[in-house]
Amino acid sequence: MTALRLLQRELRDSLRNYWFAVSSGVLVVGGLLLMLFGQPDQAILGYRGFARALAGLMQLALFVVPLLALFPAVSALAGERELGTLDYLLAQPVTRDEVFAGKWTGVGAAVSLAVLAGFGATGLVAVVRGVPPVMVVVLLGFTLLLGVCFVSLGIWISSLLSTRARATSAGLTVWLFFLAMGSLGLAGAFVGWGVPASVLEVWAFVNPVEAYRLASIAVLDPGVSVLGPVGADLLERLGRGPLIALALASLAAWTGIGYWAGRRAFAAPVR
Amino acid sequence: MISIDGLRKSYGEQVVLDGLDLQVDRGERVAVLGLNGAGKTTLLQCLLGLIGFEGSVTVDGQQAGPAGKEARRRIGYVPQRPPVFDMTVSAFLHLFSDLRDAPVEPATERMAEFGLPPDEVGEKQMSALSGGMLQKTLLALALGAEVPVLLLDEPTASLDPSSRREFVRVLEGVDEDRTILFATHRLEDVESLANRVILIHGGGVVFDGTLKDLWERSGVGGELWVQVPASRQEAAVALLRDRGSVRGAAEDGGGGIRVELAPGGAMDALGALRDRGVEVEDFRALSPALDEVMDRLLSARSVGAEKRDTG
Numbered sequence: 001m002t003a004l005r006l007l008q009r010e011l012r013d014s015l016r017n018y019w020f021a022v023s024s025g026v027l028v029v030g031g032l033l034l035m036l037f038g039q040p041d042q043a044i045l046g047y048r049g050f051a052r053a054l055a056g057l058m059q060l061a062l063f064v065v066p067l068l069a070l071f072p073a074v075s076a077l078a079g080e081r082e083l084g085t086l087d088y089l090l091a092q093p094v095t096r097d098e099v100f101a102g103k104w105t106g107v108g109a110a111v112s113l114a115v116l117a118g119f120g121a122t123g124l125v126a127v128v129r130g131v132p133p134v135m136v137v138v139l140l141g142f143t144l145l146l147g148v149c150f151v152s153l154g155i156w157i158s159s160l161l162s163t164r165a166r167a168t169s170a171g172l173t174v175w176l177f178f179l180a181m182g183s184l185g186l187a188g189a190f191v192g193w194g195v196p197a198s199v200l201e202v203w204a205f206v207n208p209v210e211a212y213r214l215a216s217i218a219v220l221d222p223g224v225s226v227l228g229p230v231g232a233d234l235l236e237r238l239g240r241g242p243l244i245a246l247a248l249a250s251l252a253a254w255t256g257i258g259y260w261a262g263r264r265a266f267a268a269p270v271r
Numbered sequence: 272m273i274s275i276d277g278l279r280k281s282y283g284e285q286v287v288l289d290g291l292d293l294q295v296d297r298g299e300r301v302a303v304l305g306l307n308g309a310g311k312t313t314l315l316q317c318l319l320g321l322i323g324f325e326g327s328v329t330v331d332g333q334q335a336g337p338a339g340k341e342a343r344r345r346i347g348y349v350p351q352r353p354p355v356f357d358m359t360v361s362a363f364l365h366l367f368s369d370l371r372d373a374p375v376e377p378a379t380e381r382m383a384e385f386g387l388p389p390d391e392v393g394e395k396q397m398s399a400l401s402g403g404m405l406q407k408t409l410l411a412l413a414l415g416a417e418v419p420v421l422l423l424d425e426p427t428a429s430l431d432p433s434s435r436r437e438f439v440r441v442l443e444g445v446d447e448d449r450t451i452l453f454a455t456h457r458l459e460d461v462e463s464l465a466n467r468v469i470l471i472h473g474g475g476v477v478f479d480g481t482l483k484d485l486w487e488r489s490g491v492g493g494e495l496w497v498q499v500p501a502s503r504q505e506a507a508v509a510l511l512r513d514r515g516s517v518r519g520a521a522e523d524g525g526g527g528i529r530v531e532l533a534p535g536g537a538m539d540a541l542g543a544l545r546d547r548g549v550e551v552e553d554f555r556a557l558s559p560a561l562d563e564v565m566d567r568l569l570s571a572r573s574v575g576a577e578k579r580d581t582g
Contacts, residue, residue, distance in 0.1 A: 002370060005366060005369045005370060006370075009358075009366055013357060083354065083355065083356075084350070084352055084354050084355075085354040085355070085356050087321055087350065087354075088348070088350060088354040089354075090319075090320075090321055091319045091321060091343060091346070091348040091350075092343060092367060092370045092371065093340045093341070093343045093344035093370065093371055093372075094340065094343075094370055095337075095338065095340055096337065267337075
């Protein structure tokens with residue numbers, strides 16, 4: 001009952017945030033533009049037909065979904081701490097674990113709804129235009145996992161910081177870091193700094209944004225030119241199935257680590 | 272109702288509470304006094320389980336602490352700065368009544384008793400309420416949930432005089448079987464609400480008694496302002512200065528005399544004027560500031576401790 005009421009409150013507060021409308025809108029509009037005005041007969045970035053449109057949507061989600069998740073997640077605890085409402089909430093017959101779980105599930109549900117709305121509209125159009133529904137559903141599932149992963153990371157950050165501004169700055173830094181250290185960053189590190197390929201391959205799985213990209217591309221249309229050198233090497237060595245499994249395991253691991261570390265940090269003042 | 276044994280809380284090297292013991296019975300109204308940083312708020316935070324601590328703390332037989340959900344169920348809390356949630360008053364009452372597994376109706380009835388009828392304020396955002404209204408809303412919520420213990424952390428500190436009087440009036444009407452523990456710096460709050468006063472210093476309780484006991488122990492007697500006929504002012508000042516109950520007396524330049532008293536000296540000073548045939552046209556008792564009373568008491572303690580050390 002307690003966790004459910006806290007979840008409801010967090011979900012309501014998150015969905016009232018204009019940020020959700022904006023980022024869901026970007027996903028819907030961007031995705032629909034890609035679907036409706038894409039040119040299926042041309043090859044761009046190595047994709048053809050529906051796979052190209054879905055890959056475009058995936059690239060869009062790769063930028064938007066982490067932000068969509070991070071903004072409400074980093075505010076979840078730090079914002080309440082700053083307003084002085086957190087102590088009042090914790091002075092009620094609730095446990096810190098319940099409050100943390102309520103925040104996580106509430107923000108996670110809100111982010112998932114926004115992804116479903118944004119991705120769902122585009123997915124419907126894609127299915128109507130001949131894309132296999134299973135491919136849309138799989139990509140949607142990966143994107144939901146990416147969102148939940150960044151909710152965990154965001155709430156972890158939120159549990160460590162005392163103001164919304166600091167937590168937002170930290171969240172943006174994390175987002176930029178993971179984006180920058182994606183496929184281009186990996187190639188740069190390989191060429192510029194001579195980082196060993198084995199390190200880069202591990203990093204490709206450690207970075208949740210890159211893991212999402214690898215898993216999605218491997219499902220859509222694995223091609224050397226879009227996987228990047230590190231991804232192509234991994235595909236060759238591991239095969240398609242294990243690559244997808246490892247990438248998803250990375251997202252799941254970050255989700256778990258973020259939740260565990262955040263819960264631990266949130267409990268720290270009372271230890 | 273509240274039982275605290277050997278409560279110890281430190282932040283790094285800084286020990287705030289050091290083996291504090293306190294027993295509070297049902298229905299007691301306890302004012303928690305102390306200088307800034309003495310540990311008043313820390314004590315309340317320990318009772319609420321907002322921070323971890325060493326020692327044993329129970330509320331109505333339930334172990335308090337971070338995991339003390341059942342202890343918190345028995346506590347209503349009103350902080351110094353009321354929290355402003357991003358929701359309507361009605362949503363706030365519903366949410367927090369639900370968290371207590373309590374019906375919302377008693378809280379809304381209390382709201383109406385406090386002059387905040389739900390049909391008028393229910394749909395207002397909490398941010399639209401004044402500090403006093405917010406404090407009363409929190410109190411209505413706590414009383415509606417039938418909690419046996421109220422913890423108030425300087426509840427009137429951020430209120431204007433009118434709101435403060437109103438809030439104290441509401442608290443004065445709280446059922447007698449509820450236990451109230453409140454931290455404060457305001458003498459008026461102590462006079463109006465407390466039947467017991469504790470003073471925290473050096474991590475423990477250094478005084479436990481009534482407000483009258485506190486004054487007497489501190490040696491602070493207060494002040495009296497007296498108005499006598501202008502022709503008798505000089506004589507009245509001289510007369511008062513000779514009294515053992517008077518520490519000092521001087522004309523205030525506005526037609527009155529300010530008299531600094533020893534504890535319990537007011538009636539003696541007024542009686543002396545009457546006996547000498549000096550007509551008292553008007554008088555007012557000026558209460559000493561609570562901070563001054565605490566300062567004097569703590570200074571006396573430290574002098575006593577020094578004497579014991581050197582003796």
